Amino acid sequence: MLKTGITSVSELREKGFNSRWGRSKSVSISLYPEILNEPDADRLAERILLHFMDDRGAFKRTYTARFDDFDKTVCAFLKGNSPAQKSLIVQDVGVSDGRTACDFFEELDSSLSVISFFASDYNSCLDVIESSFTRLTLRASRLLEVVWGPFVFYLAGKGEHEFRKRYPLSVLIRWYALHFPAKRLLRDYHAGKIRSREILLFSPRALRLASKDKRFFLEEHNILEPLKRQSHVVRAMNLLNPSYFTREEFSQVLRNIHIALYEDGFLITGSNQDAGTSVQGGIYCKTSSGFKEIRRFGNGSSIAQIIENFKL
Numbered sequence: 001m002l003k004t005g006i007t008s009v010s011e012l013r014e015k016g017f018n019s020r021w022g023r024s025k026s027v028s029i030s031l032y033p034e035i036l037n038e039p040d041a042d043r044l045a046e047r048i049l050l051h052f053m054d055d056r057g058a059f060k061r062t063y064t065a066r067f068d069d070f071d072k073t074v075c076a077f078l079k080g081n082s083p084a085q086k087s088l089i090v091q092d093v094g095v096s097d098g099r100t101a102c103d104f105f106e107e108l109d110s111s112l113s114v115i116s117f118f119a120s121d122y123n124s125c126l127d128v129i130e131s132s133f134t135r136l137t138l139r140a141s142r143l144l145e146v147v148w149g150p151f152v153f154y155l156a157g158k159g160e161h162e163f164r165k166r167y168p169l170s171v172l173i174r175w176y177a178l179h180f181p182a183k184r185l186l187r188d189y190h191a192g193k194i195r196s197r198e199i200l201l202f203s204p205r206a207l208r209l210a211s212k213d214k215r216f217f218l219e220e221h222n223i224l225e226p227l228k229r230q231s232h233v234v235r236a237m238n239l240l241n242p243s244y245f246t247r248e249e250f251s252q253v254l255r256n257i258h259i260a261l262y263e264d265g266f267l268i269t270g271s272n273q274d275a276g277t278s279v280q281g282g283i284y285c286k287t288s289s290g291f292k293e294i295r296r297f298g299n300g301s302s303i304a305q306i307i308e309n310f311k312l
């Protein structure tokens, strides 16, 4: 009938992620920055992100050491074929919470000179505003989550039908929370009376690396938009898959990558399942009007045909 959520780190430590009936609890995404200093921050961050869907319906899910062998092979390739005398600017796109980007950066850094490495993902920045009883999480002004007292209401993502069926009382409380306290807080925010704080949905390891190493950057980026700079390498792992983009969108994505690569730069792409499983993908060299596959892994990229047929 009634569903409360987890609204503080101490509550999370005490009660965990599942109810005593084994159902997963609604843990507020606004807790993300607060768990970063916990001893098991990586695990907690991963669990919080597991429930958090982006605007395109994707979850930020990835694993450490997902591509160890692949990364080693790619680094050896770049060492032998680098267009920039082994000094590279790299853009790793669709990195989720950035764990695999850290792995790749460290592998590259052990054998090549990395000038800068930009790891980006879609929808990785959120804003939080709060007053005493109410906490709102927004993405580009769109309200995603309302915390009101002990309640956590996710407004984006799936599960609405199930929520309405199981928790009719919570539906009423959500209505009240949205129409009164949340509305009031939003009004104060838009009037400039309250400031927001930003949350970055990257893993603790990626955030630590970005603050420690001035060559490693984390940013938000939608690959359907032009990339922010040129680079020698664009890497897109578990991203160039038909489940994410239509054919027209692939043309846009490939155009953006082509424009972002220096002459003779490389597109590295591939997909796999869990950590350490074999990668199906390829290394493509930028040509004047498209891409040429110069190295194939497994059965190749699931969109190998689209990449090869792409013309600027």
Ligand SMILES: C[S@@+](CC[C@H](N)C(=O)[O-])C[C@H]1O[C@@H](n2cnc3c(N)ncnc32)[C@H](O)[C@@H]1O
Pocket (backbone or CB within 6 Å): 054, 056, 058, 059, 060, 061, 062, 063, 066, 093, 094, 095, 096, 097, 100, 120, 121, 122, 123, 221, 222, 223, 224, 236, 237, 238, 239, 244
């Ligand atoms: C399966 S994860 C892959 C993460 C990481 N590259 C890896 O291989 O472990 C796919 C990621 O693509 C991101 N994504 C989906 N659409 C995107 C877009 N239009 N632009 C950038 N990233 C996108 C999602 O946010 C998600 O984090």
